Amino acid sequence: xxxxxxxxxxxxxxxxxxxxxxxxxxxxxxxxxxxxxxxxKEIKFLLHFVxxxxxxxxxxxxxxxxxxxxxxTYSTLKVQxxxxxxxxxxxxxxxQETGAYEQYFGPGTRLTVT
Amino acid sequence: xxxxxxPTEMTATEGAIVQINCTYQTSGFNGLFWYQQHAGEAxxxxxxxxxxxxxxxGRFSSFLxxxxxxxxxxxxxxxxxxxxxxxxxxxxxSNDYKLSFGAGTTVTVRA
Numbered sequence: 001x002x003x004x005x006x007x008x009x010x011x012x013x014x015x016x017x018x019x020x021x022x023x024x025x026x027x028x029x030x031x032x033x034x035x036x037x038x039x040x041k042e043i044k045f046l047l048h049f050v051x052x053x054x055x056x057x058x059x060x061x062x063x064x065x066x067x068x069x070x071x072x073t074y075s076t077l078k079v080q081x082x083x084x085x086x087x088x089x090x091x092x093x094x095x096q097e098t099g100a101y102e103q104y105f106g107p108g109t110r111l112t113v114t
Numbered sequence: 115x116x117x118x119x120x121p122t123e124m125t126a127t128e129g130a131i132v133q134i135n136c137t138y139q140t141s142g143f144n145g146l147f148w149y150q151q152h153a154g155e156a157x158x159x160x161x162x163x164x165x166x167x168x169x170x171x172g173r174f175s176s177f178l179x180x181x182x183x184x185x186x187x188x189x190x191x192x193x194x195x196x197x198x199x200x201x202x203x204x205x206x207x208s209n210d211y212k213l214s215f216g217a218g219t220t221v222t223v224r225a
Contacts, residue, residue: 004156035213042118043157043201043215055210091157101145101211105156 004106025094038088118216136202
């Protein structure tokens with residue numbers, strides 16, 4: 001069984017540009033989470049999808065961030081326009097169904113905004 | 115936040131035992147997770163405690179005291195491959211296992 005995959009693994013962009021991160025969860029997993037770790041800080045929750053619906057987006061920092069999950073499969077996280085403080089590692093995680101507590105994490109996308 | 119606190123670093127010798135403590139605010143608490151993360155890799159699930167007590171899984175054990183807001187991860191018979199960051203995370207959400215992480219404890223195993 002393939003694990004959670006994320007693309008790209010690294011992205012370097014200039015302030016003001018747009019970047020789109022992609023996450024492919026484990027096949028059949030209804031729950032998809034986005035987390036972020038900025039330099040020197042703990043991993044923080046961004047949002048949670050159940051299938052194609054946003055269950056909880058309380059962690060999204062501002063309206064420059066837009067997350068989508070087309071057809072309840074893969075998800076994208078767009079940052080537009082990117083700011084310096086958006087630099088960090090963005091993790092995606094998935095879990096199987098409602099009530100499933102074990103989240104499987106992807107390797108993350110390292111975003112650097114210069 | 116939920117004030118997840120854990121030590122920054124710990125060092126131990128191969129074959130020894132290390133205990134990583136984690137404290138958290140008890141308000142709204144549902145359960146406690148431990149994840150292992152090797153440098154540059156994905157965090158991987160180690161354990162989930164909901165009830166008080168010790169849960170053992172091979173060389174790794176996790177303990178929870180809900181009333182004290184305290185957990186620990188016990189790593190026995192340390193191996194070099196156990197050198198990693200260990201993340202304590204609490205679930206304080208109503209229904210979706212939204213994890214609140216501590217900053218992580220970097221464990222270095224020496225030969």
